Amino acid sequence: MKTVRIAAAQTPEYREDVEAALTCALEVIRQAEAEGARLLCFPEGFLQGYLTEPEAARRAAMGLASPMFKAVTNRLAAAGPMIVMGMIESEGEALFNTAVVIEKGKLIGRYRKAHLLKGERFFQPGTEAPVFTVDGLRFGINICYDTGFPEAARKVALTGASLLVCCANNMMPRANAEKFRDVHNAARGERCRETSLWLISADVTGEREGRIGWGPTAVLNPAGDVVAQLPLEAPGLLVFDIESEP
Numbered sequence: 001m002k003t004v005r006i007a008a009a010q011t012p013e014y015r016e017d018v019e020a021a022l023t024c025a026l027e028v029i030r031q032a033e034a035e036g037a038r039l040l041c042f043p044e045g046f047l048q049g050y051l052t053e054p055e056a057a058r059r060a061a062m063g064l065a066s067p068m069f070k071a072v073t074n075r076l077a078a079a080g081p082m083i084v085m086g087m088i089e090s091e092g093e094a095l096f097n098t099a100v101v102i103e104k105g106k107l108i109g110r111y112r113k114a115h116l117l118k119g120e121r122f123f124q125p126g127t128e129a130p131v132f133t134v135d136g137l138r139f140g141i142n143i144c145y146d147t148g149f150p151e152a153a154r155k156v157a158l159t160g161a162s163l164l165v166c167c168a169n170n171m172m173p174r175a176n177a178e179k180f181r182d183v184h185n186a187a188r189g190e191r192c193r194e195t196s197l198w199l200i201s202a203d204v205t206g207e208r209e210g211r212i213g214w215g216p217t218a219v220l221n222p223a224g225d226v227v228a229q230l231p232l233e234a235p236g237l238l239v240f241d242i243e244s245e246p
Contacts, residue, residue, distance in 0.1 A: 006039045006200055008040070009236075010215050013204040015050075021048070029076070029081065035237070039081055040084070041200060045087065045169055054122040062090060063089070073102055096126060099167045108132060111141035115148065131161050137162065139165050141156070141165045144169060147191055153192075153194065161197065168184070170203055185216055185229075189220055192220050196222040200220075201216065203217050215230060216230070
């Protein structure tokens with residue numbers, strides 16, 4: 001059985017600073033290339049920040065056909081791995097919490113977050129569960145809170161995918177972060193057991209205005225076991241080999 005090397009970035013949080021986010025991304029991409037990764041996942045809202053203020057989100061949003069987004073993909077044209085990156089997308093007047101899939105600077109597709117927290121209700125929910133393939137490995141995407149809902153992972157499993165890629169941002173007030181510290185992987189493990197999917201997550205780390213992000217950035221197997229995880233509270237790159245279709 002052939003294996004595919006996948007990777008996930010645990011990064012600082014960048015808010016309304018696309019240049020800083022891209023500078024970070026390019027450095028992580030270089031590390032992932034050196035490790036031979038073919039798929040690289042970034043956190044939720046990575047490009048412009050996980051912005052839950054409607055005015056800030058609208059100010060930062062990009063249409064996928066816009067010159068601003070084209071400038072982003074041009075910066076990623078030399079990247080070796082296929083990239084899954086969280087961003088704030090605009091389409092007309094609608095805003096979406098989106099993960100884009102980019103290969104060699106070309107937009108391959110997108111996934112829009114389907115399950116929205118109370119503070120995200122100015123986003124429109126996504127309805128589709130696209131499937132993507134890298135070196136024979138079929139994968140779908142969930143974004144953070146989506147993994148709390150069995151149907152979100154089930155939609156991915158029904159596409160014939162074997163991997164669920166989870167872009168996340170768990171920057172929370174410290175009391176909430178403590179409360180949920182061990183909950184994220186537990187919930188994701190349930191989704192793996194229900195669907196027999198592998199899962200890789202990418203999350204943010206650091207502190208901001210009384211909030212803290214620990215991660216976790218991890219790989220879970222179809223039994224729901226954590227088989228690889230980065231240390232909490234530090235940026236890093238998680239690399240893992242997963243079996244693809246023969």
